[in-house]
Amino acid sequence: xxxxxxNIHFGHRERxxxxxxxxxxxxxxxxxxxxxxxxxxxxxxxxxxxxLQLLEKFGDLQEVLSADYEELTKISGIGNVSAEYIxxxxxxxxxxxxxxxxxxxxxxxxxRQIYFMKRFEFQTREIFMxxxxxxxxxxxxxxxxxxxxxxxxxxxxxxxxxxxxxxxxIIAQNRLNGSARFQEEDLRFASHLKKxxxxxKIKLVDVIxxxxxxxxxxxxxxxx
Numbered sequence: 520x521x522x523x524x525x526n527i528h529f530g531h532r533e534r535x536x537x538x539x540x541x542x543x544x545x546x547x548x549x550x551x552x553x554x555x556x557x558x559x560x561x562x563x564x565x566x567x568x569x570x571l572q573l574l575e576k577f578g579d580l581q582e583v584l585s586a587d588y589e590e591l592t593k594i595s596g597i598g599n600v601s602a603e604y605i606x607x608x609x610x611x612x613x614x615x616x617x618x619x620x621x622x623x624x625x626x627x628x629x630x631r632q633i634y635f636m637k638r639f640e641f642q643t644r645e646i647f648m649x650x651x652x653x654x655x656x657x658x659x660x661x662x663x664x665x666x667x668x669x670x671x672x673x674x675x676x677x678x679x680x681x682x683x684x685x686x687x688x689i690i691a692q693n694r695l696n697g698s699a700r701f702q703e704e705d706l707r708f709a710s711h712l713k714k715x716x717x718x719x720k721i722k723l724v725d726v727i728x729x730x731x732x733x734x735x736x737x738x739x740x741x742x743x
């Protein structure tokens with residue numbers, strides 16, 4: 520029979536898992552992100568305590584994830600496997616950022632988030648991007664527009680997609696201020712765009728919002 524503390528940990532982790540599946544790490548603190556990552560490989564430990572020790576030692580989440588293997592193993596509760604896992608996550612993240620994006624496949628929400636996070640990485644102004652896809656969800660072209668330009672030249676810009684022979688598009692935008700959440704205005708625009716593109720026989724697959732280092736998908740939001 521499981522101990523009482525094991526039942527408490529299971530309930531807490533199940534709630535975290537549901538939060539993650541719903542909106543990724545959108546509402547997680549740095550401590551909760553580390554706690555969540557660690558319990559993937561330490562299912563029976565108090566990973567919150569370990570996460571707090573990591574943050575106390577290294578300062579913030581990025582410093583923890585980029586920490587040296589030997590330094591990680593000096594933290595109580597971080598053995599060889601946990602240290603290797605953290606190093607693996609950091610190197611995987613770097614590999615994704617260096618990925619060559621020609622003919623990049625956008626079939627999964629995660630792939631779209633990686634693609635646009637990289638393209639928006641150094642943007643200092645608010646813009647729209649339109650990724651044109653073929654029937655295998657591979658990027659044919661990706662065009663960038665000022666937000667004011669998209670509003671004033673909407674029909675001309677949409678018409679330019681037809682000669683590219685793209686069957687599907689994904690729209691992405693960044694928000695420099697405010698939360699990484701879709702607003703009613705975003706939903707109305709997506710609905711209008713979807714109906715217009717249908718007339719051109721082009722499918723609007725998803726809308727991605729980039730804000731504060733996060734990428735959220737309208738498809739995951741289920742409102743597109």
